[in-house]
Amino acid sequence: MCICAHISVCVLHVHTTIYDQENFQGKRLEFTSACQNIMECGVDNIRSLKVECGAWAGYEHSSFCGQQFVLERGEYPHWESWSGSNAYHIERMMSFRPICSANHKESKMVLFEKENFMGRQWEVNDDYPSLQAMGWGNNEIGSMQVQSGAWVCYQFPGYRGYQYIMECDRHGGEYKHYREWGSHAQSFQVQSLRRIQQ
Amino acid sequence: MCICAHISVCVLHVHTTIYDQENFQGKRLEFTSACQNIMECGVDNIRSLKVECGAWAGYEHSSFCGQQFVLERGEYPHWESWSGSNAYHIERMMSFRPICSANHKESKMVLFEKENFMGRQWEVNDDYPSLQAMGWGNNEIGSMQVQSGAWVCYQFPGYRGYQYIMECDRHGGEYKHYREWGSHAQSFQVQSLRRIQQ
Numbered sequence: 001m002c003i004c005a006h007i008s009v010c011v012l013h014v015h016t017t018i019y020d021q022e023n024f025q026g027k028r029l030e031f032t033s034a035c036q037n038i039m040e041c042g043v044d045n046i047r048s049l050k051v052e053c054g055a056w057a058g059y060e061h062s063s064f065c066g067q068q069f070v071l072e073r074g075e076y077p078h079w080e081s082w083s084g085s086n087a088y089h090i091e092r093m094m095s096f097r098p099i100c101s102a103n104h105k106e107s108k109m110v111l112f113e114k115e116n117f118m119g120r121q122w123e124v125n126d127d128y129p130s131l132q133a134m135g136w137g138n139n140e141i142g143s144m145q146v147q148s149g150a151w152v153c154y155q156f157p158g159y160r161g162y163q164y165i166m167e168c169d170r171h172g173g174e175y176k177h178y179r180e181w182g183s184h185a186q187s188f189q190v191q192s193l194r195r196i197q198q
Numbered sequence: 199m200c201i202c203a204h205i206s207v208c209v210l211h212v213h214t215t216i217y218d219q220e221n222f223q224g225k226r227l228e229f230t231s232a233c234q235n236i237m238e239c240g241v242d243n244i245r246s247l248k249v250e251c252g253a254w255a256g257y258e259h260s261s262f263c264g265q266q267f268v269l270e271r272g273e274y275p276h277w278e279s280w281s282g283s284n285a286y287h288i289e290r291m292m293s294f295r296p297i298c299s300a301n302h303k304e305s306k307m308v309l310f311e312k313e314n315f316m317g318r319q320w321e322v323n324d325d326y327p328s329l330q331a332m333g334w335g336n337n338e339i340g341s342m343q344v345q346s347g348a349w350v351c352y353q354f355p356g357y358r359g360y361q362y363i364m365e366c367d368r369h370g371g372e373y374k375h376y377r378e379w380g381s382h383a384q385s386f387q388v389q390s391l392r393r394i395q396q
Contacts, residue, residue: 070356074354082358194325
């Protein structure tokens, strides 16, 4: 299962430069919109990149599938600099696309204890490096409804582990079960989350 | 050089449980204050942990030296779940201590373009997953002055890479050069930073 579906239609001022070697070396390509398969551009893998403008989602596989990586403005010299500290080190990024996020102050999401929007619920509009520290009862979230903006959820506290990108303008903002969080999601475990900024 | 110096004197309600095997297995020990050398407790390394209360700083070596890791409330089943996505995988945590942070809304720090509090400056009181996206000119910070609370700075955007813990009640809150950020700091590179919450 992929979270691919459609390319975002919101018009964004975005710009990123990718390199096929670490430390901004080797073949270099510039992008101002999504790339569904980097191999079609004559590059076998992305090994470093600079985000000049906007927020992007990077993916392990082509067509926006597999492990997800949030990419915000700045310099990423190697795979370790954008990955989420996982035991699962595949070191591949084959596709990427801009993320359409809301005004930072207006981002809003509802968390549900159980899948299918059941159980205890909690509306969030801020960044949470530890959900448990802020009162959430356990280390799992059953389902999520994004009402505004784009968010990234993480397996572990302090924004570590697998990343799950949740957007208002995808799936109608509805993520009923971890199977809808991305093809790499294997459990309901989420211990930190934050808003994505442009 | 160590950032050790003294054990924090602020009285905190803190609690953490460490295990000498991954996934909360093996020998188990509970702590409500700092531990300067886990080997003195009969454990050769910390391989998983649960923070039940408070925020903590974990260290690669004994006596609060080496690579730093912020630990907030939640469950950490293996080294990868608290490390900062570094190429440098030593997989050791030998000491830890509570962090005394301010009321989250009152945290304040001044960033300086150059070392010794020189050059352009910028007062921050929020979390910044990308400093460049918020207007900071490059991928480095020359020096920092913590006026309130505790902060964590990261090499790469999105809270990745080496972690540097900066505290109001250590060094008088003054970090004049990267050599004062911790024994593992090798450059001025900082691309994201955030407040530490209890």
